[in-house]
Amino acid sequence: MKSIIIHIGLDPEVETRYQAAVDVVQAFQGHLTCVQTATPVDAYMPVDPFGGAAFMADSYERAKQAEEETRVRLEERLRTEGISWDWHCHAGAPARLLANHSWLSDLIVVSAPPANWAARLGTPPVAADVAVNAHAPVLVMPEGQIGFDVDGPAVVAWNGSPESCQAVRAALPLLQRASAVTLVAVEESNRYDFPPLQAATFLSRHGVASEVVEVGTRGRSIAETLRDAAQDRKAACLVMGAYGHSRWQESLLGGVTRDMLIGTPLPLLLAH
Structure with missing residues (x-):
């Protein structure tokens, strides 16, 4: 970058x-x-x-x-x-x-x-x-955070969508520096054709070792589940695709991107 x-x-x-x-x-x-x-x-x-x-x-x-x-x-x-x-x-x-x-x-x-x-x-x-x-x-x-740990652990929110693929490609320079990379797939959000192992294979070709973790929501929203997974791993940032639906539709009906943006406790790297 x-x-x-x-x-x-x-x-x-x-x-x-x-x-x-x-x-x-x-x-x-x-x-x-x-x-x-x-x-x-x-x-x-x-x-x-x-x-x-x-x-x-x-x-x-x-x-x-x-x-x-x-x-x-x-x-x-x-x-x-x-x-x-x-x-x-x-x-x-x-x-x-x-x-x-x-x-x-x-x-x-x-x-x-x-x-x-x-x-x-x-x-x-x-x-x-x-x-x-x-x-x-x-x-x-996020509000009030001073500094960004470029070499800290990174979590990738993976649902196999084109947006998540784009986010992984866009974040590659940061992922190559990260001390650890975890691909987190939320069970209820996997609706697309690219499984997390395919993303892990892509990263490995670029010299990035990653862990694949599948988590359940257990009554939480997808955004809450992703935040918890990132905080459990002390992530310096969370990488995710942005606005799989239109921005207006997510503003009106709700969506993961909107929910993640509001009050995010850690930096987000978004790609659309």
Whole structure:
């Protein structure tokens, strides 16, 4: 993984994304592309004919100042990290901007969505939108976690779907570094033609030894079962395919990807 993208915003989780991205870039001696999403001017257009214009202009100036302070602060840190990096600042929707930058990238680092995002069908969180529309795998960092253990144990959620196949291929550089790799197949979720042993064979051809484990839900959801399996193995990340159904369908009806994103306790590497 040589080309890493990080989402830079004004949210409090930017530090979590920054440290994870730097850890990956340093481990692979790669390049970091910082994509800062600036607030477009039209978001501050006045809506109140009685003094609203002055208020909105003031808010816009405060947002621009905060964006510039974030850029200066992070660029100062980047100069001390000993890595190659560049910075891009564009106005627009974060997911669209990240997707536009992802064509020749190996990984995009974003944050997990807030716990209440499922109620807002019209405005999907950045992680979900990027996972569907980007052209590179997505590393989703949980709230508050500082740092990413590139060489730690990895768990792969395997159900034999095209999405899980894509996730294994996309995560291969990380799996080659992982201290241990476990393919976890949940009994109730295996609906496709590729058995876990086939995935283990693929990994072995790339020098990755893996353990295959089949687990039952025992009354738990598939997401809970996968989380428990990952935490039991002290996994540094969980690799999985994203959105076997449409994102809208999963938001409305529920799905493993949505359930995993909400309140994830460990980093997720998603590929669609």
